Amino acid sequence: MTALIEARGVSKRFRQHKRFPGFLGALKTLVTSEYTEVLAVSDIDFDVAAGEAVGYLGPNGAGKSTMIKMMTGILVPSAGTLSVLGRTPHLSRMDNAREIGVVFGQRSQLWWDLPLVDSFTLHQRIYDIPLARYADNLRRFSELLDLTPFLDRAVRQLSLGQRMRAEIVMSLLHDPKILFLDEPTIGLDVVAKDAVRRFLAEINRERGVTIILTTHDLQDIETICPRLIMVDHSRLIFDGELRSLRAALGSARRLTLEFASDPGPLPLSTATLVSDEGLRKNYLIEREDVSLVRILSEVGSDRDLKDVALHEPDIEEVIRSFYQGRNARARAS
Numbered sequence: 227m228t229a230l231i232e233a234r235g236v237s238k239r240f241r242q243h244k245r246f247p248g249f250l251g252a253l254k255t256l257v258t259s260e261y262t263e264v265l266a267v268s269d270i271d272f273d274v275a276a277g278e279a280v281g282y283l284g285p286n287g288a289g290k291s292t293m294i295k296m297m298t299g300i301l302v303p304s305a306g307t308l309s310v311l312g313r314t315p316h317l318s319r320m321d322n323a324r325e326i327g328v329v330f331g332q333r334s335q336l337w338w339d340l341p342l343v344d345s346f347t348l349h350q351r352i353y354d355i356p357l358a359r360y361a362d363n364l365r366r367f368s369e370l371l372d373l374t375p376f377l378d379r380a381v382r383q384l385s386l387g388q389r390m391r392a393e394i395v396m397s398l399l400h401d402p403k404i405l406f407l408d409e410p411t412i413g414l415d416v417v418a419k420d421a422v423r424r425f426l427a428e429i430n431r432e433r434g435v436t437i438i439l440t441t442h443d444l445q446d447i448e449t450i451c452p453r454l455i456m457v458d459h460s461r462l463i464f465d466g467e468l469r470s471l472r473a474a475l476g477s478a479r480r481l482t483l484e485f486a487s488d489p490g491p492l493p494l495s496t497a498t499l500v501s502d503e504g505l506r507k508n509y510l511i512e513r514e515d516v517s518l519v520r521i522l523s524e525v526g527s528d529r530d531l532k533d534v535a536l537h538e539p540d541i542e543e544v545i546r547s548f549y550q551g552r553n554a555r556a557r558a559s
């Protein structure tokens with residue numbers, strides 16, 4: 227499997243103007259030429275193969291956007307080597323642009339005062355997309371993202387959700403091999419988020435477009451990205467499948483049994499009773515190999531069991547316990 231993206235020891239330092247507190251400090255900040263250094267990305271290694279969908283996740287300021295900007299050639303690494311489609315991104319910005327698509331949730335590529343379709347037409351000319359291909363892509367993507375009714379509307383009159391869907395359509399019109407998205411669902415309502423996620427998952431699956439996206443929304447990862455790269459304080463702290471993160475953390479499943487009449491305390495060997503509300507009893511299933519059938523057979527058919535609810539640990543819980551575990555280990559060392 228050849229890698230489309232290779233990052234080896236990639237770091238990025240920024241120089242920031244030193245700031246002084248208070249009113250006099252603000253004046254001093256204006257006249258001083260003192261700088262501090264910020265390490266935004268620190269010694270990052272990873273490979274991404276063709277057709278993968280990778281979620282790049284981390285708290286505010288962890289260095290996600292900086293990494294995306296380096297991969298798209300907007301920023302130059304301070305150290306290490308970065309290769310995207312066999313090229314060094316910042317040295318081949320024009321060649322790269324033809325083969326990658328970029329969506330920055332906070333910054334628009336669309337022409338604000340023109341009808342939406344004019345931005346797409348300009349994109350077709352700039353990228354020299356064959357007309358039949360362009361028409362086909364525009365029709366298909368606009369349909370899938372429910373954008374067709376808005377093609378003649380001025381971009382400034384579009385809602386945030388419509389505009390984000392338009393940004394994604396535009397980024398794909400030239401059939402890029404890799405699509406980079408920085409916070410593609412930020413600020414969208416639940417319905418728009420869902421439409422964007424389903425669309426991205428589909429173009430990854432059906433067109434084989436490699437996707438790298440940064441997000442704070444774990445549902446984005448759950449729907450689109452089987453692989454997760456987690457960063458914290460500029461460093462890579464996890465790279466692997468979401469599934470294996472779940473398995474490694476062994477996050478317990480929660481089980482609720484509801485009875486028509488209270489059977490009294492009901493300890494089980496297959497699950498730990500964590501709260502007993504009489505008719506409703508809550509358990510934790512800590513072992514992966516324990517099935518619901520096994521638990522129910524231990525409960526027995528002579529109990530007045532009315533309802534059963536099993537909750538898999540959601541992605542938020544998994545990630546939270548990963549970060550908490552790391553922070554606790556860091557404090558202990």
Ligand SMILES: Nc1ncnc2c1ncn2[C@@H]1O[C@H](COP(=O)(O)OP(=O)(O)OP(=O)(O)O)[C@@H](O)[C@H]1O
Pocket residue numbers: 240241242264265266284285286287288289290291292293
């Ligand atoms: N152009 C810049 N000049 C100076 N410092 C910068 C610049 N861009 C980013 N930084 C700093 O680098 C660090 C990482 O920023 P980055 O935007 O990559 O984080 P992020 O993980 O994308 O955060 P968020 O989730 O808040 O968008 C931060 O401390 C930020 O202040």
